[in-house]
Amino acid sequence: MxxxxxxxxxxxxxxxxxxxxxxxxxxxxxxxxxxxxxxxxxxxxxxxxxxxxxxxxxxxxxxxxxxxxxxxxxxxxxxxxxxxxxxxxxxxxxxxxxxxxxxxxxxxxLKDANGVSVGECVSQQVLHFLDTFRHLDAVILDGGDGFQKEFGHHISHHIAEHTPKLVAAMASMTAVLMPQLLDAYDGFADVGTLVDVGGCTGYTLIHILDKYPDLKGINFDQPQIVTSGAIHPRLTHVGGNMLEAIPQADAVFMMVNI
Incomplete structure (x- = not known):
């Protein structure tokens, strides 16, 4: 031995x-x-x-x-x-x-003025996605994805079922990232209409619209998510599938949380 x-x-x-x-x-x-x-x-x-x-x-x-x-x-x-x-x-x-x-x-x-913090993202990732990694060996050998193996359905179904919790998680990351991004990047200054693909309830776009008073925003996400979209005078919510088509705009914005 x-x-x-x-x-x-x-x-x-x-x-x-x-x-x-x-x-x-x-x-x-x-x-x-x-x-x-x-x-x-x-x-x-x-x-x-x-x-x-x-x-x-x-x-x-x-x-x-x-x-x-x-x-x-x-x-x-x-x-x-x-x-x-x-x-x-x-x-x-x-x-x-x-x-x-x-x-x-x-x-x-700590919660910001809108009542969100990055803590929401930490909590929701632990609650919803941690167990998917237990199937990593099966994914490598048999294919498929860990989410389907753990929960028995596609991630889109899970999002629809847990929209409020996942919306809070997305908002928490936006609250931290967007102020830093807007301080460092001014590429939206000459844009007339901006579409945020996968923009959840529009919380991200509102940060951008508040900085650029002449900008119009289109928040594009799944229909069941945009129905509870945030309200802003220059923000329009559109539901759909980004793999099929996205609304026309002068520029496209997409934020990926990893």
């Missing part, structure tokens, strides 16, 4: 990190559900017990402060599976209690 020596070298640590690689999105998801980022943003440096006392719903578990402390410690620790800590931890000057506060990357998990 072949034996492998156990050591604390970089390779061994990297291999071990694969066993906990999924903890980051689930830890973030739990913190979002517990409103941790919003509470720390509102109240500043707090202990786990203080956060428990400020939670939006009552807590009946006597071990909750200790369990939350472990979660917060994970969010404040840098590791191969969590390379970008979201919180900072420090010992209270008057007791042995650990206090937590937000680090700059955590701003992306």
């Amino acid at each position: 072949t034996t492998f020596p156990v050591s604390e070298n970089a390779e061994w640590v990297s291999v071990l990190s694969y066993t906990t690689a999924l903890t980051a999105p689930f830890a973030i998801q739990a913190a979002l559900k517990l409103n941790v980022f919003e509470i720390l943003n509102r109240h500043g440096q707090l202990s786990a017990q203080q956060i428990i006392d400020l939670l939006p719903r009552p807590c009946t578990n006597p071990h909750a402060p200790a369990l939350l402390d472990r979660l917060l410690h994970h969010l404040s620790s840098k590791s191969p599976t969590f390379p970008c800590p979201l919180l900072t931890a420090s010992l209270s000057p008057t007791s042995s209690v650990i206090l937590y506060s937000l680090l700059p990357p955590s701003q992306y998990f």
Whole structure:
């Protein structure tokens, strides 16, 4: 029998990190559900017990402060599976209690003026798409796609069934990306009409229209999605299939979330 020596070298640590690689999105998801980022943003440096006392719903578990402390410690620790800590931890000057506060990357998990954050995208990806990867070996050997194998239907059917949740996920990415894009890119200045292919409810186009007052926008997506489209005086919603035809416009915009 072949034996492998156990050591604390970089390779061994990297291999071990694969066993906990999924903890980051689930830890973030739990913190979002517990409103941790919003509470720390509102109240500043707090202990786990203080956060428990400020939670939006009552807590009946006597071990909750200790369990939350472990979660917060994970969010404040840098590791191969969590390379970008979201919180900072420090010992209270008057007791042995650990206090937590937000680090700059955590701003992306705070809700903007429209009530969305990138946290929605993290949560929905975990809930809806993570299990599709369990079929990767079958996809390689037998063909097809992991989504069909996991859920038993095409992704378009799943989108129709979970439109509100997926719309929130798309809006969360838009809230973060569009302000940065519009600060760096001015290519829409000479466009008369812009069509956003796969524009969901039009939230992305509204960012562009607000910057360019003479621009008109066409939001193009599946019919069941555009029926709940956002309202804007220069925005038109059109439902259809982009593989068949797209509305005519001076320019086409498409944002792909990977």
